[in-house]
Amino acid sequence: MGLLLSLLKGKEEAGFTLLETVIYIALFGLVVGSIVTFGYAITQGIAEQGAKLETQEQANFVIDKINWLLDTNQVNSPAPGAVTGQLILSGTGGNNQVNELDGRLQLQSSNNSLPLTPITSKLENFNARQDTSQVLTIEFQLNGQNFSFSRSLVAGP
Numbered sequence: 409m410g411l412l413l414s415l416l417k418g419k420e421e422a423g424f425t426l427l428e429t430v431i432y433i434a435l436f437g438l439v440v441g442s443i444v445t446f447g448y449a450i451t452q453g454i455a456e457q458g459a460k461l462e463t464q465e466q467a468n469f470v471i472d473k474i475n476w477l478l479d480t481n482q483v484n485s486p487a488p489g490a491v492t493g494q495l496i497l498s499g500t501g502g503n504n505q506v507n508e509l510d511g512r513l514q515l516q517s518s519n520n521s522l523p524l525t526p527i528t529s530k531l532e533n534f535n536a537r538q539d540t541s542q543v544l545t546i547e548f549q550l551n552g553q554n555f556s557f558s559r560s561l562v563a564g565p
Contacts, residue, residue: 460553463529467548467555470513470524474546475559477504477515483544483561491537495546508534513548525550 424432474495481497481504494507502518513524513531525531532549538561539545547556 459551463551463553466525466529467550467553470548470550471546471555471557473515473524474506477506478544478559478561483538486536486538486544488538488540488542491535493534493536495536506534506536508532508548 477495477497480501481499483495484498484503485494485496486492494505497504497506505516506524507514507516508531511530511532512527513534515522515524529551534548535546537545537547542561543558544561545556545558547554549555
């Protein structure tokens, strides 16, 4: 009977106390909260980089299209030494005009009008400037980012 009594007195209880359980739940909550916050920050960063890349690609399209127009047309406006909010070109196919209309860049010809920027983009501050040395500079702001490029209008040797 002594063995039975000693077993009953020295009996250890199995399981966790309420305090231990609360501490474990709190620590688990902190770990999960940190993981979710970190994941959200990474997702936001990826989304912002994607938006910047898309804007850069749209700007490259606009620049390529204007360069293509400059390859096949003569610049009528801006005149040397002037700055305008539009680019007027003349060529064998007639006159073409590139200007800002309702927050989008438009290519207008005698036959039709074509958008150069998608409807989801916001274009602002389109300017064409020709300096006296026959260098044309185009500047614009697309989705809050500034873009500019220059091109010589003098034919090379």
